[in-house]
Amino acid sequence: MNAPYDGDRGQGAGGAGSSGGPPDGGQEWATPDPYLQHAYDHDPYRSQDLAAQDPVSEALYDRASHPPPPPGAYQQPQALYQQPPAAQYPPDPRVWAQTPPPEPSGPSRHLPYGDDAATTQYVGVDDLVTQASDDRTEPDAFAHLFRDQQGSGRPPGPPAAPEPAPAAAPVPPKPAGRAAGILKSSALMAAGTLVSRLTGFVRSLVITAALGAVLLGDSFTIAYTLPTMIYILTVGGGLNSVFVPQLVRSMKEDADGGEAFANRLLTLVMVALGLIVALAVFAAPWLIYMMSPTIANDAAANSVAVTFARYCLPTIFFMGIHVVMGQILNARGRFGAMMWTPVLNNIVMIVTFGLFIWVYGTSAESRMGVETIPAEGVRLLGIGTLLGLTVQALAMIPYLREAGFRFRPRFDWKGHGLGKTVRLAKWTVLFVLANQAGVIVVTQLATSAGKLSGQDGTGFLAYSNAQLIWGMPQAIITVSVMAALLPRISRAAHDDDPGAVRDDISQGLRNSAVAIVPVAFTFLALGLPMCTLLYASSGTEAARSMGFILMAFGLGLIPYSVQYVVLRGFYAYEDTRTPFYNTVIVAAVNAAASALCYVVLPARWAVVGMAASYGLAYAVGVGIAWRRLRNRLGGDLDGARVVRTYARLCLAAVPAAAIGGAVGFALLRTLGEGAGGSVVALVCGTVVLLGIFFVAARKMRIEELNGMVGMVRGRLGR
Numbered sequence: 133m134n135a136p137y138d139g140d141r142g143q144g145a146g147g148a149g150s151s152g153g154p155p156d157g158g159q160e161w162a163t164p165d166p167y168l169q170h171a172y173d174h175d176p177y178r179s180q181d182l183a184a185q186d187p188v189s190e191a192l193y194d195r196a197s198h199p200p201p202p203p204g205a206y207q208q209p210q211a212l213y214q215q216p217p218a219a220q221y222p223p224d225p226r227v228w229a230q231t232p233p234p235e236p237s238g239p240s241r242h243l244p245y246g247d248d249a250a251t252t253q254y255v256g257v258d259d260l261v262t263q264a265s266d267d268r269t270e271p272d273a274f275a276h277l278f279r280d281q282q283g284s285g286r287p288p289g290p291p292a293a294p295e296p297a298p299a300a301a302p303v304p305p306k307p308a309g310r311a312a313g314i315l316k317s318s319a320l321m322a323a324g325t326l327v328s329r330l331t332g333f334v335r336s337l338v339i340t341a342a343l344g345a346v347l348l349g350d351s352f353t354i355a356y357t358l359p360t361m362i363y364i365l366t367v368g369g370g371l372n373s374v375f376v377p378q379l380v381r382s383m384k385e386d387a388d389g390g391e392a393f394a395n396r397l398l399t400l401v402m403v404a405l406g407l408i409v410a411l412a413v414f415a416a417p418w419l420i421y422m423m424s425p426t427i428a429n430d431a432a433a434n435s436v437a438v439t440f441a442r443y444c445l446p447t448i449f450f451m452g453i454h455v456v457m458g459q460i461l462n463a464r465g466r467f468g469a470m471m472w473t474p475v476l477n478n479i480v481m482i483v484t485f486g487l488f489i490w491v492y493g494t495s496a497e498s499r500m501g502v503e504t505i506p507a508e509g510v511r512l513l514g515i516g517t518l519l520g521l522t523v524q525a526l527a528m529i530p531y532l533r534e535a536g537f538r539f540r541p542r543f544d545w546k547g548h549g550l551g552k553t554v555r556l557a558k559w560t561v562l563f564v565l566a567n568q569a570g571v572i573v574v575t576q577l578a579t580s581a582g583k584l585s586g587q588d589g590t591g592f593l594a595y596s597n598a599q600l601i602w603g604m605p606q607a608i609i610t611v612s613v614m615a616a617l618l619p620r621i622s623r624a625a626h627d628d629d630p631g632a633v634r635d636d637i638s639q640g641l642r643n644s645a646v647a648i649v650p651v652a653f654t655f656l657a658l659g660l661p662m663c664t665l666l667y668a669s670s671g672t673e674a675a676r677s678m679g680f681i682l683m684a685f686g687l688g689l690i691p692y693s694v695q696y697v698v699l700r701g702f703y704a705y706e707d708t709r710t711p712f713y714n715t716v717i718v719a720a721v722n723a724a725a726s727a728l729c730y731v732v733l734p735a736r737w738a739v740v741g742m743a744a745s746y747g748l749a750y751a752v753g754v755g756i757a758w759r760r761l762r763n764r765l766g767g768d769l770d771g772a773r774v775v776r777t778y779a780r781l782c783l784a785a786v787p788a789a790a791i792g793g794a795v796g797f798a799l800l801r802t803l804g805e806g807a808g809g810s811v812v813a814l815v816c817g818t819v820v821l822l823g824i825f826f827v828a829a830r831k832m833r834i835e836e837l838n839g840m841v842g843m844v845r846g847r848l849g850r
Contacts, residue, residue, distance in 0.1 A: 324471030331478035338485040344495030345674040349593040355440030395542045405452040416441045424579045432502040443514025447521035457528040469531035477520035484516025570719030577730045585735035589674030598681035605651045610644045625704040630765040638770035649781040656686035657793030665810035688747015722749035784828035792821025
């Protein structure tokens with residue numbers, strides 16, 4: 133900065149002597165800092181100001197009307213850049229409270245992990261996992277405000293050498309944003325889950341075509357679902373929910389990045405599952421009787437079911453290995469393998485049942501039952517089912533090696549944190565036990581109702597097929613979103629940041645609702661043409677029955693999805709007891725309502741009532757879980773925003789479902805319930821329903837829908 137002109141110092145009114153010279157009277161080598169004194173103390177032009185020397189103005193100035201201030205009343209101006217004197221009394225917050233700054237835009241109103249978009253670079257889930265322990269020091273943005281006070285009270289020193297200009301920082305890549313990182317991971321998982329569910333759905337179609345929706349199909353379905361139920365009852369519940377937070381903590385806190393903990397866990401699970409498989413194969417007849425007394429009391433059906441079960445029960449071991457490997461990869465930010473490898477299992481089973489159909493024909497052609505199915509056919513289906521799960525588990529090994537994990541059996545389980553994990557998993561096992569108790573009741577009632585009705589498509593296989601279609605959106609959308617969010621929620625809970633947990637749960641609920649709500653109303657409106665198209669090979673009567681069951685399931689998808697998201701909050705805090713109590717209530721309501729439907733409704737409609745009871749039970753569970761989690765997070769779960777989003781989405785979906793369902797039903801009645809009529813009815817009804825829903829939702833300015841549309845347009849480059 134140029135120094136002011138100093139030649140006329142000492143002249144006129146403004147001629148105060150210089151106070152900035154060197155103390156020894158030597159040659160002046162620096163000018164005084166003008167920012168440390170009054171702005172007009174050293175004005176070199178004041179004596180030459182003609183306005184100040186004008187005699188006319190001096191004569192006309194009325195000093196009587198404008199007297200000078202009395203002595204002592206004039207306040208000298210304070211020096212610039214000086215702290216103001218402290219007030220005698222603190223300001224009254226009721227009067228002088230500052231207006232709070234506006235809340236920032238973005239997915240979080242409480243800014244759990246970033247305060248300023250200009251200084252904080254948001255990263256994806258992969259970086260959040262791998263860089264969770266990195267400490268970064270932000271530069272002080274206000275340091276320049278104190279530079280002018282550094283020379284206050286002492287003579288200014290010689291001018292400092294100019295600082296070298298900092299090297300131009302490399303232009304950072306465009307930040308993807310926190311939500312974009314989650315969406316990227318969720319998109320990868322959703323793609324794998326979508327392909328897995330689609331191939332699983334094709335597997336269900338092939339099984340139904342091969343065995344039919346009759347007693348033979350029910351026998352295989354019970355034997356096929358029995359390993360999954362036992363696995364979940366024993367270790368599956370804990371592996372799916374408890375061990376992800378434990379693995380994340382071990383990666384963050386252990387010196388080896390959690391590899392030893394993962395090896396101990398994998399070894400423990402392998403030993404436990406081996407013992408469970410041996411006991412389950414031995415107890416197969418009792419397990420079939422527990423699942424369905426109706427099948428167990430039929431000699432032919434019981435023989436087929438027990439044989440199928442002994443082929444399928446060893447898959448418990450490979451289920452557990454697959455899940456543990458997948459959770460290890462998830463904790464390291466690798467989410468794709470666990471969602472893509474089940475496709476291999478589905479392909480193996482599709483090929484197996486395709487070979488069965490190629491040899492023996494479809495169920496409609498062969499009319500095969502539990503008395504007529506050959507032993508070679510049972511052996512073919514059993515070996516193919518076991519081979520599918522084996523391939524699925526072994527396919528995880530290359531992904532683990534790529535992630536840098538090497539499995540080494542470790543039996544030093546004591547004193548390394550596994551005891552705490554087992555204690556946490558205890559409540560999760562009880563949680564699954566309560567849930568599966570309700571499933572067993574429904575299985576027994578559904579198989580009995582199917583046999584009593586004497587009609588195809590009214591038993592347990594029809595219930596399972598409709599539930600498979602109904603659960604696909606949940607697995608593709610909600611599970612994928614929460615699987616990407618769960619490591620971050622666990623980290624926020626570990627850091628005692630309830631605001632971050634609340635924001636992530638709110639974000640998961642609202643983002644999934646944009647797709648879950650319209651799909652639920654689509655099932656309600658178009659479940660009939662959907663099933664008459666997909667299960668036409670099992671006969672028109674069976675397909676219609678499955679369609680009615682799917683319609684009854686429809687709206688229950690909304691509370692089912694909400695319940696799944698809310699329970700992740702408890703698991704993040706390592707609270708597995710609360711989900712257990714909540715699930716006991718859900719299972720009790722489901723079992724009681726299903727039993728009531730079995731008693732009150734005709735056998736033809738009993739399973740339809742059981743499907744509606746499933747959604748009712750989860751609606752009750754959501755109310756209880758929501759209140760408990762809200763209290764856990766300090767009384768705030770962003771409820772107003774979440775409820776407003778769901779309510780507006782439902783308001784947009786009601787007229788869309790009414791009009792779309794009417795169009796689909798009219799076309800189905802006009803064109804018939806064959807494959808051609810079902811395709812036209814389903815396509816036209818879906819287009820009308822989604823079109824009306826989209827227009828109504830845009831008119832309501834639903835924020836989450838607009839964000840999703842903007843993201844899709846950005847991906848498409850439009």
